[in-house]
Amino acid sequence: MSPSSKPFTKPIQRVKLNLAVTRLAQELDVFVAGPFIDKNWTAEELVKQSAATRARLAVKDFIESDLQxxxxLGEHRGVDEIGSSAFGDHTSFAIAELALVRECEAIVIFPSSVGSFCELGAWSLSEHICRKMLIIPEKKFENEVSYLNIGTLRMAASNGASIIWRDLxxxxxxxxxxxxxxGFAHDRAMVRSVTRD
Incomplete structure (x- = not known):
C-alpha cells in the first residue's frame, strides 16, 4: 500500500476535525467603512442614497448574514469612547478608529465621502492596516488624475492593500x-491560530 492510499491515522483525523470546527466557530471582525449608513433607513430612504452608501450597507449585511x-462600523456606539478613555485630552475620532481597525482582521472601504477619504488617507500609511484592507473605489474615476489615485491609492497599494475598481x-x-x-482573511487568521505560541 502506498503512503497516499493508507487511511488517515487518528491524529491526522483529529487535527483535521479540530481545524474544521475551529474554522466554523471563528468569527472575524471586519471593519466596513464608507459613506454614512443608518441601518434603520426605510426602503424609500435607502433608494435616495448614493450607490456607495447602498453598496456599503449591502456589504455589511452580506458579511453578517452570509459570511457569518x-x-x-465607525457609526457604532462606543467608538468615540475608545479614544476618550485611552487618550484623554488628546483623543479624536481618527485615533479611536485607527486603534479599532488595527484590531480587525479585515477592512473593506468604499472611498466616496469626505470621512472615508480621510480614513483612507490615514490608513494608507500603515502597512499593517493595508495588508488586510480591500478598497473598492468607483470605476468611473479609475483613470482620472487625482490625489486619490496618485497619492492615497498608490500608497495603499504599495503597502499591500487590495484595490478593485467597481461600478458600485x-x-x-x-x-x-x-x-x-x-475568505483570504479567514485563511490567514486560521494560519495564525496554528502558528501562534
Whole structure:
C-alpha cells in the first residue's frame, strides 16, 4: 500500500476535525467603512442614497448574514469612547478608529465621502492596516488624475492593500470580491491560530 492510499491515522483525523470546527466557530471582525449608513433607513430612504452608501450597507449585511462574521462600523456606539478613555485630552475620532481597525482582521472601504477619504488617507500609511484592507473605489474615476489615485491609492497599494475598481451598482461583483477577500482573511487568521505560541 502506498503512503497516499493508507487511511488517515487518528491524529491526522483529529487535527483535521479540530481545524474544521475551529474554522466554523471563528468569527472575524471586519471593519466596513464608507459613506454614512443608518441601518434603520426605510426602503424609500435607502433608494435616495448614493450607490456607495447602498453598496456599503449591502456589504455589511452580506458579511453578517452570509459570511457569518462580525461587522464593525465607525457609526457604532462606543467608538468615540475608545479614544476618550485611552487618550484623554488628546483623543479624536481618527485615533479611536485607527486603534479599532488595527484590531480587525479585515477592512473593506468604499472611498466616496469626505470621512472615508480621510480614513483612507490615514490608513494608507500603515502597512499593517493595508495588508488586510480591500478598497473598492468607483470605476468611473479609475483613470482620472487625482490625489486619490496618485497619492492615497498608490500608497495603499504599495503597502499591500487590495484595490478593485467597481461600478458600485454591480452588487453581485462586489459581493464576490468581498467573499474572496474575507475568505483570504479567514485563511490567514486560521494560519495564525496554528502558528501562534
Amino acid at each position: 462574521h462580525r461587522v464593525v 451598482e454591480d452588487l453581485e461583483s462586489i459581493m464576490g470580491d468581498v467573499r474572496r477577500f474575507v
